[in-house]
Amino acid sequence: MPARRAIDHACPIRDVLDRIGDAWSLLVMIELAKGPCRFNALRRVIDGISQRMLSVTLRHLERDGLVSRAVLPTAPPQVEYTLTPLGHSLIDRLEPLRQWAVAHQGAVRRARAEFDTRVMDPAT
Amino acid sequence: MPARRAIDHACPIRDVLDRIGDAWSLLVMIELAKGPCRFNALRRVIDGISQRMLSVTLRHLERDGLVSRAVLPTAPPQVEYTLTPLGHSLIDRLEPLRQWAVAHQGAVRRARAEFDTRVMDPAT
């Protein structure tokens, strides 16, 4: 995605999509929705995320008030991440979308297959 | 966004976000939700989209069965794009998300401001 332009501010939903549309934010939030979790624990369970992107993603979410960060007074220091009420309210609103995906994934797959054969197949 | 990896298929909502999370798909769908529209008309109203990205985006949406393409038998040839019922059902499901964005954009902005001062400010 390129840098956001002026037009984007016109649509509030764009702000949300910019926040959760990337590869990892949603996955991290879903994981944290199950309960608080520490950095490396998240890293293990998310599978495939690089240390850098987990760090970047968590910072982003924390900045937007969707995730909170707590340094536990232990030695060695542990850091626990928790989904905030705001974060919970967001993933709740994502539920209809998930249901749509489940309900219509068959239709989309079929549309794709039909499109691919129609475009690839030169037989008119 | 990087190329999708194996893990992504585990989450149906990822498929949806990959479809509407990019910069233009949503804007195009919102525009088409108002009614059928031709290529250059879309291009004018979307403002900022390049000819290439409009073409790519429309093809993507058409492939997924969210938009249909009709070549009108006029001279010069005109092409009309229409949001399918499937496409309509998807943007309907986006409404709760839009409402969330509107309702909480203040909270997010405040969280951001607080975060920025806290991180930037070396006091403590």
Added chain:
DNA sequence: CCGTATCCTTCTGGATACTG
């Protein structure tokens, strides 16, 4: 009018190495 093809810049994000 409606696109596709090519080029080239910009941005994303993984790998790696190093701090508190």
Added chain:
DNA sequence: CAGTATCCAGAAGGATACGG
């Protein structure tokens, strides 16, 4: 353990030119 810094490959996307 929990990150940050640097480097670099690859993908996204705008500009431009050309075809149906």
